[in-house]
Amino acid sequence: MVSTPWALPRLVVAAPASGHGKTTVATGLLAALRRRGLTVSPHKVGPDYIDPGYHALAAGREGRNLDPFLVGAERIAPLLRHGASVPTPADIAVVEGVMGLHDGAVGRRDYASTAHVARLIDAPVLLVLDTTAQGRSAAALTLGMAAFDPAVRIGGVILNRVGSPRHESLLRDALAEVGVPVLGAVTRAVEVAAPARHLGLVPVAERAPESLAIVAALAELVEATVDLDAVLDLARTAPPLTGPAWDPVAAVGGPADAERPLVALAGGPAFTFSYAETAELLTAAGADVVTVDPLHDPALPSGTRAVVIGGGFPEAYAEALAGNATLRAELADFDGPIVAECAGLLYLGRSLDGVPMCGRLDLTARMTGRLTLGYREALAATDSPVARAGEQVRGHEFHRTTTDPRHGEASAWRWDDAEHGFVSGRVHASYLHTHWAGHPDAARRLVRACR
Structure with a gap:
């Protein structure tokens, strides 16, 4: 099947571990970019059903999963291209990761991990860091995450749960030392939390009015704390998708x-x-x-x-x-x-x-x-x-x-x-x-x- 290369801007929102704020940042980015008039395609690494519901609400189109274990690694880029094409071609795709960046299926090294998917779709990574109780060590952590797999390109960092302006300055200086740009900083005081239950977040369909309010708040949070122009520039560094879309x-x-x-x-x-x-x-x-x-x-x-x-x-x-x-x-x-x-x-x-x-x-x-x-x-x-x-x-x-x-x-x-x-x-x-x-x-x- 012949396919025309598609220069689809895209990035992967990842973290060193669960709980750092990936869903907050990814959902907020989707909503904020949509507010700018962009058509945004939302995706989620792994089998999770709940996060894609919030993504869909933020982006105004289906949230879709990219899981190499469930569908095969060979279908990941085609499924991305399909999801970003329907019902209309997207201006940008945002992919939220799962667990820590390099955490894959048990016993299979990094297979089905966020890093694996980032390689399969050839997308830069935006790393979300929970900076609670750490300073310069955040730079060491970022450098280690990047060096662990040189084929995964960490193009920027979002600092989450920053304690004060002084704390933010310390973190920015440390990350500048290792050459990783900071594209945003979210303080602890302005975090937005979605309701949760025994299997994770409460699905969007169960709390439609509250979910709309949460997504709107996340959009405002990202608009106020993240350099959206820098995020778009990072997404545009992804090379064209050359393979066909899944059909x-x-x-x-x-x-x-x-x-x-x-x-x-x-x-x-x-x-x-x-x-x-x-x-x-x-x-x-x-x-x-x-x-x-x-x-x-x-x-x-x-x-x-x-x-x-x-x-x-x-x-x-x-x-x-x-x-x-x-x-x-x-x-x-x-x-x-x-x-x-x-x-x-x-x-x-x-x-x-x-x-x-x-x-x-x-x-x-x-x-x-x-x-x-x-x-x-x-x-x-x-x-x-x-x-x-x-x-x-x-x-x-x-x-x-x-x-x-x-x-x-x-x-x-x-x-x-x-x-x-x-x-x-x-x-x-x-x-x-x-x-x-x-x-x-x-x-x-x-x-x-x-x-």
Whole structure:
């Protein structure tokens, strides 16, 4: 496939570790640049669903993930180009990193790290530093972060949680010694915090008015404390993207026939965890995709042939989900294929913390104090609407709940020598989150199963 080089300005917002303020700076930059009249494309390294929601609110377009573990390193630059192209070409792309700059998948060195993605998209790094309780050491830390991988270019620093004008002056002088420009300084007094819960920030869809206020405050914070012209100059140092954009139609081979079955995709505040590419792939495979909100919609859209229920926070909305008894009953009897991940798994069970759910699967679920988190290399254990038995898939887990039983007689996946998830009739449900750009056959199989 021939592709015209695209001089897309871009940068990666990174940090030495989690908690330094990446999301604050990245979201504020997106909103501030948009206020300047620029079309900004927001991206997030890793599997996280929540930060892209804030990015989307700030940028006014879909927040998209760049995760080499889930989709393959070869798709990262094409997915960046695709995301920055739709619905219109962006003037700049801002990519928020994950964890520390060089932290990758466990046991795989820096694979799937922020540094890895920065290399794959050939973008300069803007390093956010929490400067609490440090002075000149901030320069040593920055120099070490840069020297650790010379292929990763740290083009500037944002000082966060600066204590005083004297503290800022000390930090600027130290960083000048190592030749790294300071592009902004945020004091502790003007920090803006988003509300959080047990799995991270509260998703945008759950707090729409408050989220809008937070994003507006972050834009004002960045406008007041960051040299936006210098940030733009840094982003423009990225060389042209030379490869083709990812194409959902090419990924699935196009629609199989003229019939377009209707696929309902769960959304709303209780089910916010979904990648933008899921709907794009289903559409490319020949489906018409409609969003349904299980909190409020009393029924599936007329003519629905399949249902996809992603992740989210059903535990926070259990009573409201239980109150929508007509939709629960319809899902219990629905004879088309159903694909459910994590929150969708809980919703299809008999109960969640004693509150009645759909009863489609013979399981109960409850909250625990234990966080299950990490990448998984899974093998499909049973033929289902989204995978062939024996197919290898990469995904991730992120939950504090457990089910009884842990898996069905026909399980969905195997990893670490154990069975996981449920395949019951035309239902495929498990805790595993997957990114369908990494295995587009899931969309193709689901649409074919509708027919």
